[in-house]
Amino acid sequence: MGLTSLDDLFKSEQERQQDTNERILNIPIGEIYPYARQPYSIKRPTPDLVRLMDSIEQVGVAEPLIVRPRTEGGYEIISGHRRDYCARTVGLESLPVIVREYTDDEADILVVDYNITREDLLPSEKARAYSLKLEAMKRQGERTDLTSLQVGEKLKGKTSVSVLAEQVNDNVTTIQRYIRLTKLIPPLLEQVDNGGLKVTPAADYISHLSEKEQAALLVIMERDEVSPSLGQAKRLKELSEEGKLDSNVMEVLLREDKSLARKVTLKNDRLQKYFPPSYTPKQMEEVIIRLLEQWQRKKLREQER
Template structure:
């Protein structure tokens, strides 16, 4: 089957309704209740407040750009692009909506829906990653083909897909912007979901920067020689001292070492920048 590539963007398959490229007779007024949503829509969440705003705008000024649909059977259509406009038009109480009717394969429908959202920056990072993965699985594509289809570099696709290796809880944090993508990518260095969730909790509670998170993870994933040194140190240390070090490390978000003697000792708190020192002092002042 020949494939239409979408690397040039939406204009490759979707005529721009207000650019004059679509003859007037190709834009139809369609019963809004005869249109079904795009089953390949990558977007999982729609902001109700923004939909209300768009609905009000449509009531006041009308629909400026038509949606794009595919005719499934006589009088029944499937949405290809413009789901926010379609939803807002329904909220506005429109009976009919302007639409460009074109024929698309299932793969093209998914690509168009994905590109539309990418160009408008409407997808969160996990929705984007899931959409790439669905293209790969449902249409037997390789990453390079997905990259060509959506006009992205192969490394962009690869880095996006790696987010799907995160613990489900971490994916939820990224979707809701509790964690940044930068923080999330550093967690991929950890072997288990439990470790990822534990470090994520520290990031959130201690407001760690990405650089601070990288240092923390580097400590947790030190090479075997360093691990043996740590084990040796642990064997020699009082378990109560180790527990205190661990509490301080979690509280301050940095490495803490206690050298405890018979009558006296010292606490060493490591920091790696002026910014990190200020953060540690802020925690100590609380």
């Protein structure tokens, strides 16, 4: 007896009945398009994506995509963007699909729901997904004020952001914080994804700066290899609101309470010409340290003369 998939466990009785009445069609891959507002990074290499691509290369696409018709022709993916990407990469010419009719709001919500529980989501992906779904809920007449829970329309006595928090097993504050990240300029949001800027200072304070101020902050962060602490980020927001924030003020503020330790980054392309191709980064580091120690001893001897 086959095991029930997780998707099937959470389907409504109507969806299960719908599945039994639907036919799986094989559609030419050229007639299938990604969802225009899809919030997730499809091509980001993850172990899960590698396994999926290996599986599709060996046995094809086992689970049909969910698509909806496009007014301009062809079909738009609701569920299955990564399957579509892997299939194109390995050279498949058609894909199994189930065609369903969805409104834009229904499609926005479903596109988010199909992947929101993935453990490898980046902060930027969660930010776009939560924002997309709450906007759809707003258009459906549900409450979506992201900064206050005191007034507004309710859904069975709950705000829509509270309902979303229950659905994704997260808390309201965290969801509101992720949505604030969508106010960051793309390079700063990328800094959040790679860990160079923490989520809380980025969302609670940096996201309130103007685009010009954010761009100036990014220049200083990259040049000096610094990142604002929670307290510094709060102060940046306060100075911005007072109209007193510029690049000079940022530089002074970001130097406060910082260790005097310096960080030096050596680019690989500059180092390669000095080492055999077989050298590992660890071996290269050991050689550099030995040379620096020799240099230091030489400098000390010169000072003693």
